[in-house]
Each structure stands twice: as structure tokens, then as C-alpha cells.
Amino acid sequence: MLVTATGFSQTKDYRVVFDLTSRDSVNQQAIIREIGLIKGANPDAKLEVVIYGQGLDMAVKGRSGQQGAVEKLIADDKASFKVCAMTMKRNNIDKDQLVPGVEVVPDGIYEIISKQREGWGYIKVAH
Amino acid sequence: MLVTATGFSQTKDYRVVFDLTSRDSVNQQAIIREIGLIKGANPDAKLEVVIYGQGLDMAVKGRSGQQGAVEKLIADDKASFKVCAMTMKRNNIDKDQLVPGVEVVPDGIYEIISKQREGWGYIKVAH
Amino acid sequence: MLVTATGFSQTKDYRVVFDLTSRDSVNQQAIIREIGLIKGANPDAKLEVVIYGQGLDMAVKGRSGQQGAVEKLIADDKASFKVCAMTMKRNNIDKDQLVPGVEVVPDGIYEIISKQREGWGYIKVAH
Numbered sequence: 001m002l003v004t005a006t007g008f009s010q011t012k013d014y015r016v017v018f019d020l021t022s023r024d025s026v027n028q029q030a031i032i033r034e035i036g037l038i039k040g041a042n043p044d045a046k047l048e049v050v051i052y053g054q055g056l057d058m059a060v061k062g063r064s065g066q067q068g069a070v071e072k073l074i075a076d077d078k079a080s081f082k083v084c085a086m087t088m089k090r091n092n093i094d095k096d097q098l099v100p101g102v103e104v105v106p107d108g109i110y111e112i113i114s115k116q117r118e119g120w121g122y123i124k125v126a127h
Numbered sequence: 128m129l130v131t132a133t134g135f136s137q138t139k140d141y142r143v144v145f146d147l148t149s150r151d152s153v154n155q156q157a158i159i160r161e162i163g164l165i166k167g168a169n170p171d172a173k174l175e176v177v178i179y180g181q182g183l184d185m186a187v188k189g190r191s192g193q194q195g196a197v198e199k200l201i202a203d204d205k206a207s208f209k210v211c212a213m214t215m216k217r218n219n220i221d222k223d224q225l226v227p228g229v230e231v232v233p234d235g236i237y238e239i240i241s242k243q244r245e246g247w248g249y250i251k252v253a254h
Numbered sequence: 255m256l257v258t259a260t261g262f263s264q265t266k267d268y269r270v271v272f273d274l275t276s277r278d279s280v281n282q283q284a285i286i287r288e289i290g291l292i293k294g295a296n297p298d299a300k301l302e303v304v305i306y307g308q309g310l311d312m313a314v315k316g317r318s319g320q321q322g323a324v325e326k327l328i329a330d331d332k333a334s335f336k337v338c339a340m341t342m343k344r345n346n347i348d349k350d351q352l353v354p355g356v357e358v359v360p361d362g363i364y365e366i367i368s369k370q371r372e373g374w375g376y377i378k379v380a381h
Contacts, residue, residue: 024254124378148284240269
């Protein structure tokens, strides 16, 4: 087993950027669940969810089926959520319509490939 | 903001290989739109779309809902489109049935992982 | 052409981790077919399929539409299949319910990003 339940696991290099372009509730629930499990076993993991394209509503107040969960993960410093400004513009969403704590990046795809280049793992959220 | 509208942005290392295995028009429209946006802000970006599996029709004349857009992106040197020869063979598609400008690679997956190894970013097109 | 049909191709660095979170039979058939094609042309390729989330049933006896194919790929040493222990636990699946030869990893996402960090290519199986 590569992972132990205690201290040792915290020394792992656990950095992941998740690519979310789905409005499918199964995908949106999966990423919330996965973040909880990862951080439970690896408190020092760095996790970032980049939202663009069809995924936008997950980041928008009153449209996100996971709004409470997203807010709590951000408030508890378990993950960051970043939404693409170009996707927001195309859908006429302003920054003040976002779920509290969600950040804006100018270009979601560039955010993802920048993280990849820095050595973060990459997971596409889809099923 | 990481991106400016002018010269500075062109110095970024913006290289992406897109993995397209979808016949879903939402995905096929998304990749066309994303390439336009990326190249608008980053004229020196290198973008490649690798098509295999269920994505094949996007590369086939008379079957691609994005045929005009694909042709124009290639003609304007904004992106390259490469289709997997093994997928073509399995579907009895010859090279002369491809949208003009689309290239053939012997193995779509190997093309993708080769680009990854060269430091290109990777984006799976799905939603 | 980057690939030849004979010896030369075997010297390529062909290592891929496939990320399968789909119960869709098109995706599950695709990964079986792709492994066969890759190994046919590149006998030394290292291929690993990491199964988690909605993909679980592909690894479970009596639930996998690809059970015979998975067993044969493993027995012939063509690919390894690894399933996430957290996904198994959540679905009340024990190790003895897995398709023979399927291995268990404590955390499917960590398995994937570890392979990425070791220089393996990454392919999300989706369409």
C-alpha cells in the first residue's frame, strides 16, 4: 500500500488540478466527494477545480446544486475553485453572482496547463 | 491577471493538445470556440486537436458539423487537426474523405502522449 | 510516420495510464480495443487502467460487460487494471468480488497522478 492513514501520507506530493466542464450532477457530486476523501487522508494536499464551458453553473449562486458544499470546501481551505472569465463573459455572469470564495481566472485552459507544467497532476472530471 | 491583451501574452508557453473522442456537437463546438478565443489572445499559441474513436466524423467531409470551421482554422494556421489512422481504418475512411487540411497520424493516443512528454498541456474535450 | 510496423516501434517510450470513471459500454469497449491495438504494434508498451467512481462495475465479477476481455488482457500481461479501494468501500464491494487479476489501489486519483509524475502519458476515457 502506498498510503498509510496517518502522518506518512502527508508527505506525499499530492497536487491535483481538476478540469470541470460538465453540468452533470453526477460529475459535480463526484468532485465534491473526492475532495473530501483526499483531504481527509492527506490534509496537505493542494486541490484546485477549474470550471469552464458547460460547468459554469456549479460556480454561480442559485444555480449550483453544490453551492453549500463548494462554499464550505473553500471556507475550510480544502480546495480552491477557479472559474474562467471568458466563460463568464459569454454567459453574462458577473463576479458578484459567483458562489462566495470562487475565484476568477482570465483563461481556464491556461490555468490548467500552467498547473500541469508546474508538476500538478491533472484529472478530467467526466464519466 | 495573468494575461494581457497585447504583447506580453505572446511570450507565454501556450501549447495544448486536445483529445477529442466525442461525436457530441456541444464538445465539437466547444473546441472550435476555445481555439478561436485562445488564438485571439495568444497568437503564438500552438494548438493541436487529436481526433480518434467516436470523434472521427468531425474530421470527415460531409459528416462534420464543424467542417467549415475546421477548414478555416487549419487554413489560417490557428490549429492543426490530426486523426488516428487506426480509427480511420476501422471505419473504412480514406485519406481523401477527410476535411481538407486534416492530417493523419498512425496512432492518436501515441500522438497525444508524445506531446505530453514534450511539455504540451493536455485537455480532454468532454462534458 | 512516427511508427513502423516492426521492431523500431518497440523502442518507443509507450507508457499510458487510462482514467476510467464511466459505466458507458462504449467507453469500456473502447479501452479494451485500444489496449489490443497498442500492444499489437508495441509489445513493450506499459498500459494501466485505473478504475474509480462510476467505472467500478467494469472491475466486478458478474457486472462487467468486458469481464472476459479484462481477464484475458491481465492474464496475457497486456495491461494492468487497478481499482480504487475508496470506490469499492463506498459501494460495498470486497476484493473477492473483483474480476480475477484486477488489483486494488488505496486511492485511484493518487495512483493516476503518481504515474503522470513518473512520466507516463495520461488519457481520460470519455466520449
